[in-house]
Amino acid sequence: MNAIDISGLCKQFKGKKMTRVDALKNLDLQIVPGEVFGYLGPNGAGKSTTIKCLMGLIRPTAGTATIMGEPVGSVASRTKVGFLPENPAFYDYLSAEEYLRFVGKTFRMPEALLSRRTDETLKLLELWDARKRPMRGYSKGMVQRVGLAQTMIHDPDLYILDEPMSGLDPIGRALVKEIILDLKKRGKSVFFSTHITDDVEKVCDRVGVIVKGQLEALDSVENIVRKGIEGYIVQTRLGQGEHDSLKGFNITRRNETFVEYFVPVAGFNEFIALAGHHSVEVTLVETKRKDLESFFLEIVRKGNS
Amino acid sequence: MLNIMAISLKGIFRDRIFQGIMGLAVLFLFIPSAASLSMRQVTELSITLSLSLISFIMLLLAVFLGATSIWKDIERRYTYSILSLPLSRTAYLLGRFLGIALFMLLTALFLGGVAMLAIKVASVLYPPARPVLWIAVLASILYGTLKYILLVAVSMLLATVSTSFFLPVFGTICTYLAGSITQQVYDYLHTPAAVKAISPIMKQAALFFYYLLPNLSAFDLKVNAIYALPLNASGLLMTALYFIVYTSVLLAAGAILLGRREMK
Missing domain, CATH: 3.40.50.300 (P-loop containing nucleotide triphosphate hydrolases)
Incomplete structure (x- = not known):
């Protein structure tokens, strides 16, 4: 019941x-x-x-x-x-x-x-x-x-x-x-x-x-x-490996020590494989997702239209 | 229902309007001295003044408590929390009514006691020609209370359909005024003079309102109390039955209307 x-x-x-x-x-x-x-x-x-x-x-x-x-x-x-x-x-x-x-x-x-x-x-x-x-x-x-x-x-x-x-x-x-x-x-x-x-x-x-x-x-x-996952923010350490191999991915931030890439969900495995193959050290992986508020606003906009 | 009745009673006792109205009871202290101004009928006048003061206080209480209880609950959105409890709307209405009715009875008991004391003082100081018929004074207070309890039922019925303060308050006052004269109108309609002067349609309309509106003059036993006239037992019984039936009909109608009302 x-x-x-x-x-x-x-x-x-x-x-x-x-x-x-x-x-x-x-x-x-x-x-x-x-x-x-x-x-x-x-x-x-x-x-x-x-x-x-x-x-x-x-x-x-x-x-x-x-x-x-x-x-x-x-x-x-x-x-x-x-x-x-x-x-x-x-x-x-x-x-x-x-x-x-x-x-x-x-x-x-x-x-x-x-x-x-x-x-x-x-x-x-x-x-x-x-x-x-x-x-x-x-x-x-x-x-x-x-x-x-x-x-x-x-x-x-x-x-x-x-x-x-x-x-x-x-x-x-x-x-x-x-x-x-x-x-x-x-x-x-x-x-x-x-x-x-x-x-x-x-x-x-x-x-x-x-x-x-x-x-x-x-x-x-x-x-x-889960559905709201748009991709990942992956941070790698500079000065190690061949970063040129990752140029197909968007760089979101860069400083003297690290580079941050935005990696779409579909490209994540390829990114990790490339990084591994070219000895690039991955120091951080963060999920980038839409929050519930974005989901809510999207639904409301759709409902209103 | 008893639970609602209990908190209704508590609410009235803590209400400032009630406290203000009850302040009028101080006037009882002046009744013996005010009645002495009549020179001859001091006791009779003290009975008249006492019963009239009780009547006035009870009218104010009936109008304000009856008309505002349900209306205020809806207006202040208390009903959202109360009516979502496991309580039927009928039980809520009856609980509110019984709380006020019980309060009116307690008030009548208190005011009646004070009034009898004032009358006793007047009758000792200025002995009346006819001894005071205490049972008639008591019956007058009791039936007066029933009249105002019936008026509370009228005001509650009006409050179940009203969205503002005006209908329950002014509707109750109008019902009180009209209900106090319907018997006189009815008696007049049956006199030979009225047969000639009043058109049949008007007569039918007046009769319709006579049966629709409460006949409040039936509850008025002031003359018996003032002049120590014996009471008519069968008349009292009929009036008591009339009170039960009329109040029940009003409350049943109120329960149906409140049951259909949407608490938006």
Whole structure:
């Protein structure tokens, strides 16, 4: 059973002057248990719409979706999820501790477990000192951390996080990445939307890119990274061997001691063979690859055109 | 649902609007001395003033708490986090309603106690011609509370479809005003003078609104309390049943509308 199963999901909103806007177009997506999935897309691409459909906050126009086998929109489907909305807001007259206890009680957690989990989660998210203060006095980053804490309190098998890094400083972001990696280790499924490709590259198993309501790319991070290899930067030491034998390759940098060549993937074996044959000492080989951001931008440009 | 009810109650107690409105309760202290100005009917006037002050405070609470609870949750995007918990929208609506209803009952209990104390002081200082019928005073406070709880249900129904503050607040105030006079309009329509003066279409329209709008005058037992008139048990029972049925219909309609609402 998939953690999330989306099939032919469509969502249309009423636009201005009786127009219709297709926010989601025939989306098919499966998230397997234990997977960390990054959902990328520019603003207005349909990321939050997908998530709101999954959480039953809006109704899809067509298609079906299930969470752990339960149809979305049902109370049962929400018992298995920890959900963080985009720019979360909570009853600000409550303290973080009171809110976590409220969430835990809604999930029908036993009292002893709830108390233990509340303390653990508050400490993990560095909210312990502020736990008794009403949330109306919290900074944006603190509210975001309360949002994460309330997804974790009942230790669900699936986490749906809408822009979890939003509003966090670099330390907060590092903490969230650490938490996601820890969840992955514990076999939990995480589905999160973001704009920040760097976050995806570091924590995700798979990535989906949505543009204008359509899923334009879906692949594992490993594949994307592998496909993105453009060639190698090879450094050789000057004053040794016959460097003229390598003149067919582009020199990217040169100084008194070293020369750096750009070697395309297809020419790598030939370069190494030539270097060996002509006694050229190779001192360094570095992979030159497109990063995930270039991949993302390429997909977005293609989707927009 | 009980969980939502509990945090609703907590929220009201921590709300500054509530604290401001409850500040009006200080006025009870002045009731015995204000009532003494009437010279003859001091106790009757103190009952009138006490019940009217309770009524005014309860009206403010019903309008502001009822109209703003759901609306504020949607406006401030609290609903994204609350409605994504394993909780049905019906349970959320009922939890919010019950939280406010319980608060209204607690407030009525507190204000009723203070009012009875003020009336007692007035009746000891200026003994009335007819002894105070405490059961009628109590029934008047209780039925007044039911009236305002029903009004909370009206405001919540309006809030489930509204995108702004205006419809729930002003809609509730209009319903209160209209609901307080529907019985008088109905009685007038059945007088011989009205048969001649009102066209059949107008009469049908007035009857339609009579049945559609809540009949709030049925909850008004102030006259019984002030003049120590005996209560009509079957009338009280009918009003209580009317309250249950009408409030249930409003909440059911609210639950359906909230269930269909998209949290964009």
